[in-house]
Amino acid sequence: MSVAAPARILRSARIPRSAGITRLRREGAIAPITAFVVFFLVYVIINPELLTRFQLQTAANLVVPLALVALGQLLIVLVGGIDISIGAIMSLCNVVFATQLEIVPVPVAILLAVGVGLACGLFNGLLVAYGGLPAIAVTLASAFIFGSIAREVLDRPGGGITKAIYLATSGELLPYLPVSLVWLSVVAVLLWLLLQRTALGRHIYGVGSNMESVRAAGLNARLTKLLAFGLSGMITSVGAMMLAASTVTGDPRSGDAYLLSSIAAVALAGAAFTGGRGSIIGTVLAACTLGLIGNLLFFAGINSYWQYVISALIIFVVVGLPVVWGRITFALKGRRS
Amino acid sequence: MTSSTVPASQSPAGAPSGKPLGSASVRQLGSRIPRSTWPLIAFVVLFVIGGLIRPNLITIDSLVGTATFAIILAIASFGQTIAVIQAGIDLSVPNTIAFSALAFLGLVAPFGPVGAFAAALLTGAVIGLLNGVVISKLGLTPIVTTIAMNGLLFGAILLVFNFSELTAIPESLLAITSAKISLLGVETAAVLPLGLVLMGVLQLVLSFTGWGRSLFVVGSAAEVARLGGLPVDRIRIGGYVLSGVLAAFAGVVIVGYYQQASATMGASYLLSSVAAVVVGGASIFGGRGSVVGTVGGALVLAQVSTLVAVLNLGANIQQLIYGVIILLVISLYGRRNSA
Amino acid sequence: MTDARMDAAAPAAAPEHPGAPDGHPSPVEALLVATDLVKSYGPVQAVQGVSFQCNPGEVLALVGENGAGKSTVAKMLAGAVTPTSGSIVVSGRPLASGSVRQSRQSGVRCAFQELALVPDWTVAENLGLPDGAPYRGFSQKKSVVAAAELLETFDLPHIDPRATVGTLSLADRQLVEIARALAGRPKLLILDEASSALTPPGVAWLFQRIRDLTAEGGSVIYVSHRLGEIAEIADRGAVLRDGKVAGEFVRGSWTDDQLISLMAGREAARFFPDPPARTTDATALSVTGLRSEGVHGIDLSLGAGEILGIGGLQGHGQAELLRALFGAAPATADSWVIAGRSVSGTTPVRSVRHGVGYVPEDRKREGLALEMTVGENLLVPWFKAYQLGGRPRVARERGWIDGILAALSVRTRGPNELSGALSGGNQQKLVFGRWMNRARTVVLLHDPTRGIDVRAKQELYEAIVDLAKQGVGIVWFSTEVEELVHVCHRVVVLYQGTVIDELTGTRLTGDAVVGASMGLRAAA
Amino acid sequence: SDAPAGGGDEKFVIGFEQPLGGQAWREMGLASLQALANSPEYKDKVELKIVRTNDNDAAQQNAAMQNLIADGVDLILFDPASSSGADAAITQASTQGIPVIANGGPYDSEDVYVVSTDWATAGSTGAEWLLENLGENKNVAVLEGLAGVPLNEGSMPGVTETLEKGGATIVAQDTNGWNEATAQEAMSNILRSNPDVGGVYSFLTGGQGVPEAFASAGLPFVPVVGGSGYNGEACALVKYDGEGLTGDMVFGQPAIYAKGLEQAVKLLEGEEIEKQQYFPPLEITNDNAKDYCLDDKPSNFQLGYDFPGLDLPLEDVMKYYSGS
Numbered sequence A: 001m002s003v004a005a006p007a008r009i010l011r012s013a014r015i016p017r018s019a020g021i022t023r024l025r026r027e028g029a030i031a032p033i034t035a036f037v038v039f040f041l042v043y044v045i046i047n048p049e050l051l052t053r054f055q056l057q058t059a060a061n062l063v064v065p066l067a068l069v070a071l072g073q074l075l076i077v078l079v080g081g082i083d084i085s086i087g088a089i090m091s092l093c094n095v096v097f098a099t100q101l102e103i104v105p106v107p108v109a110i111l112l113a114v115g116v117g118l119a120c121g122l123f124n125g126l127l128v129a130y131g132g133l134p135a136i137a138v139t140l141a142s143a144f145i146f147g148s149i150a151r152e153v154l155d156r157p158g159g160g161i162t163k164a165i166y167l168a169t170s171g172e173l174l175p176y177l178p179v180s181l182v183w184l185s186v187v188a189v190l191l192w193l194l195l196q197r198t199a200l201g202r203h204i205y206g207v208g209s210n211m212e213s214v215r216a217a218g219l220n221a222r223l224t225k226l227l228a229f230g231l232s233g234m235i236t237s238v239g240a241m242m243l244a245a246s247t248v249t250g251d252p253r254s255g256d257a258y259l260l261s262s263i264a265a266v267a268l269a270g271a272a273f274t275g276g277r278g279s280i281i282g283t284v285l286a287a288c289t290l291g292l293i294g295n296l297l298f299f300a301g302i303n304s305y306w307q308y309v310i311s312a313l314i315i316f317v318v319v320g321l322p323v324v325w326g327r328i329t330f331a332l333k334g335r336r337s
Numbered sequence B: 001m002t003s004s005t006v007p008a009s010q011s012p013a014g015a016p017s018g019k020p021l022g023s024a025s026v027r028q029l030g031s032r033i034p035r036s037t038w039p040l041i042a043f044v045v046l047f048v049i050g051g052l053i054r055p056n057l058i059t060i061d062s063l064v065g066t067a068t069f070a071i072i073l074a075i076a077s078f079g080q081t082i083a084v085i086q087a088g089i090d091l092s093v094p095n096t097i098a099f100s101a102l103a104f105l106g107l108v109a110p111f112g113p114v115g116a117f118a119a120a121l122l123t124g125a126v127i128g129l130l131n132g133v134v135i136s137k138l139g140l141t142p143i144v145t146t147i148a149m150n151g152l153l154f155g156a157i158l159l160v161f162n163f164s165e166l167t168a169i170p171e172s173l174l175a176i177t178s179a180k181i182s183l184l185g186v187e188t189a190a191v192l193p194l195g196l197v198l199m200g201v202l203q204l205v206l207s208f209t210g211w212g213r214s215l216f217v218v219g220s221a222a223e224v225a226r227l228g229g230l231p232v233d234r235i236r237i238g239g240y241v242l243s244g245v246l247a248a249f250a251g252v253v254i255v256g257y258y259q260q261a262s263a264t265m266g267a268s269y270l271l272s273s274v275a276a277v278v279v280g281g282a283s284i285f286g287g288r289g290s291v292v293g294t295v296g297g298a299l300v301l302a303q304v305s306t307l308v309a310v311l312n313l314g315a316n317i318q319q320l321i322y323g324v325i326i327l328l329v330i331s332l333y334g335r336r337n338s339a
Numbered sequence C: 001m002t003d004a005r006m007d008a009a010a011p012a013a014a015p016e017h018p019g020a021p022d023g024h025p026s027p028v029e030a031l032l033v034a035t036d037l038v039k040s041y042g043p044v045q046a047v048q049g050v051s052f053q054c055n056p057g058e059v060l061a062l063v064g065e066n067g068a069g070k071s072t073v074a075k076m077l078a079g080a081v082t083p084t085s086g087s088i089v090v091s092g093r094p095l096a097s098g099s100v101r102q103s104r105q106s107g108v109r110c111a112f113q114e115l116a117l118v119p120d121w122t123v124a125e126n127l128g129l130p131d132g133a134p135y136r137g138f139s140q141k142k143s144v145v146a147a148a149e150l151l152e153t154f155d156l157p158h159i160d161p162r163a164t165v166g167t168l169s170l171a172d173r174q175l176v177e178i179a180r181a182l183a184g185r186p187k188l189l190i191l192d193e194a195s196s197a198l199t200p201p202g203v204a205w206l207f208q209r210i211r212d213l214t215a216e217g218g219s220v221i222y223v224s225h226r227l228g229e230i231a232e233i234a235d236r237g238a239v240l241r242d243g244k245v246a247g248e249f250v251r252g253s254w255t256d257d258q259l260i261s262l263m264a265g266r267e268a269a270r271f272f273p274d275p276p277a278r279t280t281d282a283t284a285l286s287v288t289g290l291r292s293e294g295v296h297g298i299d300l301s302l303g304a305g306e307i308l309g310i311g312g313l314q315g316h317g318q319a320e321l322l323r324a325l326f327g328a329a330p331a332t333a334d335s336w337v338i339a340g341r342s343v344s345g346t347t348p349v350r351s352v353r354h355g356v357g358y359v360p361e362d363r364k365r366e367g368l369a370l371e372m373t374v375g376e377n378l379l380v381p382w383f384k385a386y387q388l389g390g391r392p393r394v395a396r397e398r399g400w401i402d403g404i405l406a407a408l409s410v411r412t413r414g415p416n417e418l419s420g421a422l423s424g425g426n427q428q429k430l431v432f433g434r435w436m437n438r439a440r441t442v443v444l445l446h447d448p449t450r451g452i453d454v455r456a457k458q459e460l461y462e463a464i465v466d467l468a469k470q471g472v473g474i475v476w477f478s479t480e481v482e483e484l485v486h487v488c489h490r491v492v493v494l495y496q497g498t499v500i501d502e503l504t505g506t507r508l509t510g511d512a513v514v515g516a517s518m519g520l521r522a523a524a
Numbered sequence D: 001s002d003a004p005a006g007g008g009d010e011k012f013v014i015g016f017e018q019p020l021g022g023q024a025w026r027e028m029g030l031a032s033l034q035a036l037a038n039s040p041e042y043k044d045k046v047e048l049k050i051v052r053t054n055d056n057d058a059a060q061q062n063a064a065m066q067n068l069i070a071d072g073v074d075l076i077l078f079d080p081a082s083s084s085g086a087d088a089a090i091t092q093a094s095t096q097g098i099p100v101i102a103n104g105g106p107y108d109s110e111d112v113y114v115v116s117t118d119w120a121t122a123g124s125t126g127a128e129w130l131l132e133n134l135g136e137n138k139n140v141a142v143l144e145g146l147a148g149v150p151l152n153e154g155s156m157p158g159v160t161e162t163l164e165k166g167g168a169t170i171v172a173q174d175t176n177g178w179n180e181a182t183a184q185e186a187m188s189n190i191l192r193s194n195p196d197v198g199g200v201y202s203f204l205t206g207g208q209g210v211p212e213a214f215a216s217a218g219l220p221f222v223p224v225v226g227g228s229g230y231n232g233e234a235c236a237l238v239k240y241d242g243e244g245l246t247g248d249m250v251f252g253q254p255a256i257y258a259k260g261l262e263q264a265v266k267l268l269e270g271e272e273i274e275k276q277q278y279f280p281p282l283e284i285t286n287d288n289a290k291d292y293c294l295d296d297k298p299s300n301f302q303l304g305y306d307f308p309g310l311d312l313p314l315e316d317v318m319k320y321y322s323g324s
């Protein structure tokens, strides 16, 4: 037995690539990735034009805000919660950004928007982590609060978004390379580094997996949870700014649509709503899939009302298949062994 | 050495301020008073506050008025309660409501009120069955399943129904919902007693039948139920079927009371049904909850809207205050660890 | 309240209590001084003024019945629970209580009774993450290497550092938990029933670790119900009863009976009842070629009223065997007969209907609905959709419920107390109790005496024997060889998922069981 | 934009983008649009491409409009999800010489034509009517539509200003969410604390909910402004006329969509059309309610299926009504 051990140390010293795959599988990312690839192929077959510069940019600007908010939702789901107020947070950051642009320099406006997102996240986080209240209840209430603050800040669409800002966020960096995708990648990679390559990131997964164990291990479970909420708020604010910029307007109701769609994206990403499992890549690709179904139907010439039905079926199939497959293989193993 | 017991409040320095000192005693109290009465107490407090602001708010009629809107929300939230008790959630309530309402109106002409009513409940049962099967047999999480189902239903509503052919609402339905009746000399809409009776029946089922209790076991520890030999899947599916039927019932009641039906008529119940259940003292993690509590939760929500209306601060600020009061109420007894 | 008898028995070790309420650490050499510790959970007085001390290099045992307060004391030392009052002084410095981190930093580490590992973390993450600041980089590679080395130094090479903890057997999880506590080379190591899921070799391994630690001047607080282990490893000990110190003892100055009566507060002797004489040779259960995850073709035949012991080392298929027999895990068999009924397979629902009962391994996850009352937890298998439930049902079944609570002397404030408020051992009793006097033909027991006190064990033995007397066939997997040898008619020992040996009569000895577990088939 | 694209057939390809589907108002608008497009006069001239998007989401509307551009339509009609959220698509369109018409609601941009109801007037006309019809009691309750939506924010300031200038006092406010049920609940809440209001202004909804609230509170009716043109509102005026309900339902006809199409075709045929066209809302009062209340239609049947000068027959419109 112990003879085998040094060998293991060697093996583990250079973790085989399969370890990454294993982690992706454990985090439920395989299915959404596959789904996206299939979806993308279908899309390109039905509408090769997608690969034209113009359509790429259109598609990118459509999915990037959703992808970012979905990442914000993912963080909350990872610590075993759910954020009903995420749409309101988005609206609030959106209008703060848009209105501040009329008064202060762009970088300051950005900082303010991110700050507001952080504040909203911490507000929810404090009540959940230190107040011991369920996330769904807290965010249900704070959704009303943030939403009405947003409408106090800006009562109707408007604000100081300029052409320049549009180009800087939603234009093209290089031909065929929409800027919005670059910003999304930056956020996604940073978040990935944080979740996979820092202790705090692992704590976040751990807290969702079993809060009591994390605390018994001497880690500050509550602080970790609080930080996850704050981080989520910041990422949501980035999504809000991307939305404001790509629509060239601030809008106090712009976030409303993103509550259910962000949850749906996280769901399609195969994350566990009990916490502790979920992947960034899966979430981003899930958001792209859901965000583009409407487009696909348009080019396929199908009544757009079908998109509600089709989105639902995709979620059922993509999230359901791995489970069924798992059962089958398990049953088979049971037979064989 | 003689053991000296020191009052709980006197905790040593350096202890984390995580749990407020009072919480232990709060929990003691909570354990003595049944949870389902907490929201009712909260309602009474809010009702009295209303009276202090506007004396004419503390009349019987005012109470009945609030209770009427509360009971409609409660009826729409009974299904949600069942789902939450079994550690699930039913986010397809909104479009189950709309679907059954539209189905009812569409079918009154061919099948008559009773037939249409039965058909509407049946649609709810089928929706619930699908939710239940996907959740327990495919093992998808309830949130995912029911959100997807809600979307699917909206598409179906838009594709299936021809709104122009919805016939007018049958008298018999009006008679059990919006019609004024007088109970013990109090004038009230028929929907109020209807809802209270439904509450009574459901509470009996939940507290005093084997099925009801099994639902709680499944909700607080599914694996325990399974290894105890309970038919977990059947219990779950049954729960979602009942949840769907109750949402469908709510759809018909809403048509009767408001005499309105549209594709988006359920939308507001997505969050408010969850709110009523949570404010009603159920644990969103399952294993705890009651329909009596849910009625209390709905009463609290309705009373809060009555209160904010009094303030006349403008619609938007009233929304903010609404949120704040909800937050205060749930922080009173919504703690995850208070059993 | 210290018991005079025991002090007399051990004058040398009975310390005149230093930790005066003002909390000055008088004797320089004392590593830990706990003074007047009190913990109450609302109305429940878990610990009511416990004082003791622990010197460098010594192993201090904490013993007591279920619910005596051992874990609560352990948790207070570990910082997981904030004392209601009292002081803890570690090597002269008062321990700011209520923070696990604080305790860890001042060299106090604990392996908890209810394991404190994160299921979705890998072994490496569970070993590596708790140390160091949260705002630092973390590399899977490095942590796996570190973990592998750690497991190597602690001689646990069979545990894969990359495995997700949730997938490990309870015993392996317990080993990881212990390794994590050892990793910090703690000044004070607290082991709260850390051996409860370990088999003899596992315990031997643990004792070696303890000796290494004490040799370096570290101290160990050892909580266990296994008096044999206490006798072997403990230098001194304190007996807890009802949250108070009922007495103290030193190595060699005590007998099982003394200790037991001290725990129980009355005379009680430790003994194993003999298996009852079999009245019939009817078969309750028989299966051939049973296959499942980790079970590779097992033939079993269980007679009515027979107590069949299952022996073997953790991870050789005992848990899987029981789950398969109950239908909790998918399984197939060439032939399978339950209570005369021939079946192709089974599910928990069918098993219970056919008269099978099962006491699972993990009481918290699989055994009890902690938010529900004691009474309803006993009734779980007996809820029928269309029958009464809830309080009226509990009231109607009051006789049966009280009977069980009495027979197993469960410490509870009654059928309507929440089962979550019971101590570990008392919870364990409920999981067994629900199958008593319920017309079972077969009851499957997964180490039901794990982590329960001596008196409770004897009550459980009696209960098991009673079941057998009523003609119930018992399949009993135990990690305590003694139990198998004394209370079972017959013992089959599993090795790598198959039956390696079947022991009866004269061949049924402790050595034979242990030997077979190691894979050696004793000569007939 | 004179020679229509799309190769072979000579039809104008016209895209219509509508967010927030599923509302009676919007379904009826689409029905009237399709009815006109398929009328003998237009059948051979136009091909419609209708796109609906979820919610009131400007991002989706933008993408959908850009998809229409990519698909090579000759002109885009859209009901703005926001008064400024479609600039990206509009810029794209104008660079490609595709005319864009904001249809239904207003839109602030030099680059678009507007064919919309004059919602601002809708607000003040109602307010003025209320002032004229108020009795001694000048205390009024105000129900907004949906806070934060341009339509609402564009009109409400005018409403409150007109009311207060006219000597009325706003004693209670809430929202009707453009939903009769919400209107009824909000009004009942208000009546519980202010049973003595002398009049009610409810923006673009509430024609049924508000009277119901008075009826169920057993209070005498007061003058009520409010309505999005549901059949039930007209019928409520008829039903309660005896009991002294005086009401004014001011709403934009959904058939404004058809009007948009008419203007679009004119434009594509090379005619000059006015850049900013605002049409007065339809007003139903006790005097003309009988002409609008359709007894054989349900109360949530949306009126305003026709538009002055188009003469769309009900049965034609009905052919296209609702999502099928």
Ligand SMILES: Nc1ncnc2c1ncn2[C@@H]1O[C@H](COP(=O)(O)OP(=O)(O)OP(=O)(O)O)[C@@H](O)[C@H]1O
Pocket (backbone or CB within 6 Å): A203, A215, A218, A219, A220, A221, A222, A223, A224, B016, B018, B019, C098, C099, C100, C101, C102, C134
């Ligand atoms: N993951 C962490 N990140 C940052 N600081 C931490 C972390 N874990 C522990 N600490 C520090 O150690 C202190 C004690 O941590 P501990 O885990 O005991 O939680 P606590 O604050 O004591 O209360 P509770 O355990 O109830 O959350 C914390 O207040 C914090 O300052």
Ligand SMILES: Nc1ncnc2c1ncn2[C@@H]1O[C@H](COP(=O)(O)OP(=O)(O)OP(=O)(O)O)[C@@H](O)[C@H]1O
Pocket (backbone or CB within 6 Å): C041, C044, C045, C046, C047, C064, C065, C066, C067, C068, C069, C070, C071, C072, C073, C113, C411, C420, C421, C422, C423, C424, C425, C426, C451, C452, C453
């Ligand atoms: N969280 C809690 N809430 C209420 N009571 C509790 C809680 N934890 C423990 N208790 C009570 O405190 C007493 C001591 O429990 P503890 O777990 O320390 O006993 P123990 O000696 O470890 O027993 P065992 O040998 O069964 O583990 C028991 O009566 C138990 O019911």
Ligand SMILES: O[C@@H]1[C@H](O)[C@H](O)CO[C@H]1O
Pocket (backbone or CB within 6 Å): D023, D025, D026, D104, D105, D151, D178, D204, D205, D228, D252
């Ligand atoms: O859809 C909205 C609302 O229904 C309102 O009633 C009128 O304007 C329409 O655009």
Ligand SMILES: [Mg+2]
Pocket (backbone or CB within 6 Å): C070, C071, C072, C113, C192, C423, C424
């Ligand atoms: Mg213990």
Ligand SMILES: [Mg+2]
Pocket (backbone or CB within 6 Å): A215, C079, C080, C098, C099, C100
């Ligand atoms: Mg702590």
